Amino acid sequence: MEDLLQVKNLSVGYGGVDIVKDISFTIKKGEILGIVGESGCGKSTLLKAILQLTGTDVITRKGCILFGKTDITSCSKEELRQLRGTRLGVIFQNPGASLNPLRKIKHQFVEAMQSHKKIHKKEAYKKIVGLLECLNLQDGERILNSYPFQLSGGMNQRVAIALAMVMEPELILADEPTSALDVTVQAQVVEEILKLRQVFGTSIMMITHNMGVVAKIADKIGVMYAGRIVEYGEKKEILRNPTHPYTKTLLQAIPKMDGKVPKGVRGEPLSFKDMHRGCSFSTRCDYSQDTCQKKEYSITSVKKNHWTSCIPLSGVSSHESTYSRSS
């Protein structure tokens, strides 16, 4: 399959602090990548960097983001604007917050459409009703004539998904699209997102801290810790055969119906401001060794399409990887 998004050695920060450090991954056409990690690990910053949104104070320091054949980091503002919406869509965490509270939903749809192509209001409206139907939003007319506050959170999120799909972008970036929703509505929204791929062949990068959602939706999983991807691989591989201690603890932390309190990750994540040598997880890791304090971040391959940044547990001798990180 063709590569749609290639992120290469990307480092991103705010002000003087680097948040995302040296990240590389690829999303192929029609593929769903789940990025998991605890709050504050840089997931959302990564998403903002890919969008290159102005006004978010995110500064790209190093690396490049290839989208198709264009390097997003070197696009002009107008090129970026045209890219967003038409080829890149976003779903935000807070349902409804990405909608203007004082405007009817239909105006926001039409405005998004008209920003990218010349289309008459009525024609746009017809297309939008069709799109909503396609996404199982039956009473489209009523929804379009409502204000965001008149709809439920789940409904707003589905509207936001439809709004992101107005121009049928090739890639959807979803920033914790389910975390603010009820569990019952979560399932519905996850189904909806999966449907995007079925119907439109959309690739999706889904940021979440919900392992259940990732297990349901993703083809590949990237586990992020302190601004780096510490383990990456096929979903089944990661869930069945996790190698990085962080991934293991994350999986252990999922609550089960056995009445036991799940075991969390001990300690606190490091502050991004502190300089730290060696593996950034070593302070919280049960398997930490002396070498962990010294080694630079490097990745080792475990299997085909599965790599980790942990030396002691990878089972493979440590070496500066020549293996392509992005595959």
Add this chain to the structure above:
Amino acid sequence: MFQYIIKRLLQLIPIMLGVTLLTFGLMYLAPGDPASMKLSAQGVPISQDIIEQTRIEMGLDNPFVLQYLTWLRNFLSGDMGKSYADHLPVAEKLMRALPKTIMLSISSMMVTLLVSIPIGILAAVKHNKASDYLIRCMTFIGVAMPNFFLSLLLIYFFALKLNWLPVLAEGSLKGLILPTVALSIAMSSRYIRQVRAVVLEELNKEYVVGARARGVKERIILYKNVLYNTMVTIITLIGLSIGSLLGGTVIVETIFIWPGLGKLVMDAIGARDYPVIQGFVVWMTFIYVMVNLIVDISYRLLDPRTYSS
């Protein structure tokens, strides 16, 4: 909506009654005997007999409540009493000054809005850039400059040195320019800062990020979304300003000898012309409650959340 307006109008009745009672009560309590004041204002030599007679004529020997009710009845039938100073009916005096004040209010409000909304938006969009600093610096001076000083400067340069405009306005259209400018400079300076602040706040809202993420044109985000949403705040500001402008701007009107309400009431206070002051206070109250009502109605029209919930 219609019901809402009716309900609000009915609520105004007790407010107005309360204010009139308070005004009347304050005048009643004020030191000095209205009868002797009236007589001395007319230059009548005061003797105890004449005072007593005038007191009875004015109904001052009646109990307070009766006096108030008589006053209120007359007031409602349009009779606000007569000025102590020149015997003209108060209503007539107010009505004569009112158009001048309305003229000045509208012209200075228009100038203020035309200047401050675009400049405020510009400052917000160019946040922390050179033009923003320049605008903020200018508005700082504008806010800090006392009105009377600015008026004098304007008269000095444009009337005396350049001879473009008359020194004394006297209610003519040409004479409107300087007082308008004097009022607008101070108001615009405040407005520009306010507009800048609300637009900045609005630009940081998530829906703006959302619209940008959808690739909506920046121009559309600004004019169709952000500006509209800031209107609620801006209209509140306008309401407050209109209220105080329609009460007459004492200093500017006095300096430019603009025959508006502000000057009228200043003269009345100087002469302890109680009926005029009373009439003026009731008028002010009326203006404020009406402007408030209009502002509230406009909230409902602008923000769908206020009437549906």
